[in-house]
Amino acid sequence: MNVLQFPILSLIAYLPLLGAFLILALPKESKGGIRWSALAFTLASFAASLWLPAYFDASTPEMQFVEAFSWIPTIGVTYLFGLDGISLWLVMLTTFLSVIAVICSWESITMRLKEYYIFLLLLETGMLGVFFSLDFFLFYVFWEVMLVPMYFLIGVWGSERRLYSAIKFFLYTLFGSVIMLLGILAVYYYHGAQTGAYTFDVLRLMKVSYPSTPLFTLLGVPFSFQDLVWLSFFMSFAIKVPMFPFHTWLPDAHTDAPTAGSVILAGVLLKMGTYGFIRFNLPMFPEATKHFVPMMMTLSIIAIIYGAMVCMVQPDMKRLIAYSSVSHMGFITLGMFALNAQGIQGSIIQMVNHGLSTGALFLIVGLIYDRRHTRLISELGGLSKQMPVYATLFAIIMLSSMGLPGLNGFIGEFLILVGAFKVNYLWAAFAVSGIVLGAAYMLWLYQRTMFGALENPKNAALQDLSPREMTTLVPIVIMCFWIGLYPSPFLSRMEASVNFILARIHQGQAATAQPPPSPVEGVVPVAQRHPVAALPGEPSR
């Protein structure tokens, strides 16, 4: 199963962790050493991840580069890493943006450098672990481990209201994840009771179909076991995305996070939510997914339009971009729950696109913040004369974020709209209005900051980008053009996985849509416990 015969995924995931340990051993004063080792380890991780698309077999939905060891046999936990067409590009995005995050912190972080880079590297390991894990226990561990460094990045190195924003972020996401934990346990015990094998292995858990007969009716809506478990996962992922109405942590966290924190938050962390939907909710609970499509569509469309409208009135650049994330993530969930090939492909590629363009937008705000220590749009204006390179790069990124043809955003949004249109043209119509609003707030933002007369005297002495700063933005711009002009290497590698998920959804539990065999079957023992299902409430003797 592992073409490389080498634990490449673990290598990619743990290189940053290794770097964190190394930095731990470095003296606090050796600032250069700390910076360069952080860069070296993120770069090494990125370089290692370049093997993945090269050796990736696009013809199969099966998990590749698999690593499996028995970890806690008593309760059926396996250390199970794998990669498929859904996670491939998100992993690449993570390793790529982590390098950028290190470079963009180079000069802007001066206080408590050592701890900062340790947390940043821990965060990278956590994020990669989430995308690699195919065991719920392992997944949950990484899912939570990721929160702690992010909490500290916001809380220690953030701006004015950092304490409030940090705890709000932590509490919100933790609340979601503990609810998901209940869902995981429910699935675990249901599977155990059905088959006698207690395991957290996601692929094995997918083999059982979970009951979709209604258990009770609430306000006229029937709820089955599958629906309830689906909702418990939904809570966690919807908070992470964030979907309306769970989005209120996002503007605060983004606004107060340091630039690198915002880049990672927007670029990767938000994708965890949509990744969770597509990895777990869709293939594991197909009936419930279909059951909740109207709700998901409504919430997505509200997010698209509401997010865009709030953007129009933001005086703070960073907050504006944060709200634009709400709108863009609405597109991604819209495409995903159209439940057809275009929609899902579009949503996956759009996850990458949003990571690139919104990450870059946060970098752009960060560059100005480093110089002027303000994020208020009213303080800026006419900067294009003073900083032509900056203005050019900003323009490209802005157009990418708006979805201009030739740039990456267009590919994703187009596929999503095609997908949505095929199901219901009204959805597509609403979504298109979001694109129009998106163009409006982005162009207006650009106009107010870059064009016009340079009226504020504080802006007269601004320096254009240094070579270091350009190295953070130029690679992203190149990627935007690549995906925009020649997306097929990206799309072709996700096709098999997307088709597999669609088969799971549309044929229900038909034998044709059996998940690929779990790579650990027969290799790793599963916990065997009370083979007969216990009825709730039955006395123990």
Place this chain on the structure above:
Amino acid sequence: MTQAFNMADLSTALPEVVLSLVAMVILMLDFIVPKGRRDWLGYLSVLGVLLTLMVLFPQWGATQSAFSGQYLIDPFALFFKIVFLASAGLIILMSIGYLRNEGADRGEFYALILFATLGMMLMASAVDLLILYIGLETMSICIYVLAGFFKRERRSNEAALKYLLMGGFSSAIILYGMVMLYGLTGATGLKEIASALTADTLSNPALILAMVMLAAGFGFKIAAVPFHMWIPDVYEGAPTPITALLAAASEIAGLAILLRVFLVAIPGLQDRWALLFYVLSLLTMTVGNVVAIAQSNIKRMLAYSSIAHIGYLLIGVVAGRELGISATLLYTVVYALMTLGAFAMVILLCVGEVKGERIDDFTGLAQRSPMAAAAMLILLLSLAGVPPTAGFVGKLYLFGAAIERGYVLLALIAVVNSAISLFYYMKVAVAMYMRDLPPAGLALSPSRPLRVVLFVTVVGTLAIGIYPGPFLDLAKSSIAGLW
């Protein structure tokens, strides 16, 4: 009961005998060792604890009853005895520097801790109401004295008196419940009680009353809401190592006898007492967590957090059966480790005039001592149940037991509670990492034994979190043949 005294019985109680001998030796040496050099008594006590553990290990896997069937050696008892002895050892280690700092290094402190541990060991092995009660009182009386050990300090006196009154009160309630059980069945042995309970007596309201009495009495000992009012004041006033002893050992001992009595003596009423503990668990964790948010004294905060953790532990009792009880056992170890670690941190911050008791005392710790701050952070995350720490594995197992038995609502409330708890645990993390006024305090110079305690608790917390397999197996095998 009329059997003659048997020397073979004594050998089964050898660990208890060794421990009490060590405690008496410490008491005697206290007169000989001059003031200022009594650290040695502490080290000697730890040695005694280790010796007892060594004597205890041959009992691994054995099941043997002694003293006319009143005393039982089984994996369940052994499990708890190891927990008590390990906790006692760590508590003595953290006391050594603390007592010197407070100018109160007296040998009887260690001797009393050892005697209290002896009481707990009796409780773990007791399968007869009388032995059980004797063990309970041996433990309680020692801790009444220890809570008031700083006799010139008002808070310490208040703590001792409050604990004495509440403890005496609850002991009386337990005794009343026991009397009713005896009256209904004519037996004091737990197994005998179970077999004397016929279908007829099971529906007798007096039996229900006895059950409620016992639950209330044990509820006081383990500090379940609404029997928790004494906890915050006693925790705050008692010397910090004794607070740790109360939280990490005495409450677990209470839980051990609760499990034994309810599972062995009145299994026929499981439906009813499961409901009773359902309500107690729900109240305990919710009240504990919500009230903890408002605390500014860390000992009080940890007091309420320990109440909340008792609530989580009761989930396992509610779920009952193999899975629930083994989850409870596992969580006692986890809980003891993290609680001891947290109190050791409070002692660590105790330098000169700073008592380390206010959350503000933790301000800027990350810059003052990065290692100490990191250790505290790991303990706090474990208390909040964030992976990869022991707290997460423990909670996963407990909540899983509840889900498996269909107690979904209880599990839901429990996870919401753990999310709430994160808020107040992170208040300490905020102080340590995100506030920048390092107080002009003295440099931290933890004594060597305290370092050992912190190392053991932090490494243990991480070890159970990352590789829980052996601990899960141990908890599972320890309840074999319990009922």
